[in-house]
Amino acid sequence: MVASENVPPVVPSAGDCPARWYSDEQVAEGKRLFTALCAECHGKDAAATPDWRRPDANGNYPPPPLNGSAHTWHHSLEVLRETIQNGGAPLGGVMPGFADRLSMQEIDAVIAWIQSLWPEEVYRVWSRMNCKSDE
């Protein structure tokens, strides 16, 4: 797929479930940012931690996989953006927020890369849920 520059990505909205809302450029930028900022906890391929449902000795949950194998795909784009901006503290978690380090565009790029790892069926279910929730 060749995505043209300067064309804003199509974000899912009512009645419109596009194949993928992001461009190849966003995926590439997101991968770079993820490697720099997120991989230390979530793993370089976003597959850590396989045993994400088990809290540690302090009662904190480990960083979950973001690659579609855990429950990240239950979250809307809005919730994913807020999680990355604010971190896990509002939900009693330990992930740091990135609002002061990443712009909205950069956050969307990271989400694009994460979603590019999701199997097609997982993405399709997410896309359908999000189209519905916008109606």
Ligand code: HEC
């Ligand atoms: C210091 C370790 C750490 C870093 C760095 C980190 N995370 Fe997390 N992340 C966590 C933990 C731990 C959780 C589980 C919730 C909590 O405890 O806050 C989490 C949860 C999440 C979730 C929610 C997943 C779900 O299925 O509900 C998303 C999305 C996420 N992280 C994305 C990112 C992105 C994107 C970055 C980089 C910009 C990042 N994280 C950097 C530790 C980290």
